[in-house]
Amino acid sequence: MRLGIYGGTFDPVHYGHLLLAESAREQLRLDEVWFMPAAVPPHKRERELTAAKQRVEMLDLAIAGNPAFRVSKLELDRGGVSYTVDTLRTVKSQQPEAELFLLMGADSLRDLVTWREPAEICRLATPAVVRRGGQPALDFSVLAGIVSAERLREIAATEVDISAVDFSSSDLRERAATGRSLRYRTPRAVEMYIQAQKLYQS
Numbered sequence: 001m002r003l004g005i006y007g008g009t010f011d012p013v014h015y016g017h018l019l020l021a022e023s024a025r026e027q028l029r030l031d032e033v034w035f036m037p038a039a040v041p042p043h044k045r046e047r048e049l050t051a052a053k054q055r056v057e058m059l060d061l062a063i064a065g066n067p068a069f070r071v072s073k074l075e076l077d078r079g080g081v082s083y084t085v086d087t088l089r090t091v092k093s094q095q096p097e098a099e100l101f102l103l104m105g106a107d108s109l110r111d112l113v114t115w116r117e118p119a120e121i122c123r124l125a126t127p128a129v130v131r132r133g134g135q136p137a138l139d140f141s142v143l144a145g146i147v148s149a150e151r152l153r154e155i156a157a158t159e160v161d162i163s164a165v166d167f168s169s170s171d172l173r174e175r176a177a178t179g180r181s182l183r184y185r186t187p188r189a190v191e192m193y194i195q196a197q198k199l200y201q202s
Helices: 015-027 052-063 074-078 084-094 106-114 118-124 149-156 169-177 188-197
Strands: 002-008 032-037 069-071 099-105 126-132 160-162
Touching (some): 002 015, 002 084, 015 032, 015 052, 015 099, 032 052, 084 099, 084 118, 099 106, 106 118, 126 149
Parallel strands (some): 002 099, 032 069
16 A cells, blocks of 8 residues: 655644645555644644644544545554654554655755654655645755665655645634634635634634
């Protein structure tokens, strides 16, 4: 099985997340994409996240109807800081025959060498880096110090191209807080959930 792992806070999930996952599924011929909401992301410890249960419920609503998508609560059930290398080790132990692809944006590619055990991350999974329309060419040379030249070529070959989209969870939170529309930024079911649960209101 070719399995995509897509981590994040998804607070809330929006159409940009879904387009990235579907583009990666199609271009990399993935059998499944697992949305992996973080318990405590290492780079966002200072921000209070929406309750895990609510983030999972929003994801469930967003991906309903796509049989290739599923939500994994692996990091939430483990609790604590969500380190990617630990997650990949667990997934690999549970799915030893699966070929893993770690879906990420260009900013994560630049930062990957600063993550915990970056070489092990690149051994366990192939970073599948997404380049949005209009962005400059991706610089995979940042990984040259932690992977072989052959592995670097393999990683570069998994680049995923998607249309330029300008959605962000922080923008949706701000819109919800100020009573502005979320329509066409997130699935209607998620929009209605946010309203019903009164999420992101100050």
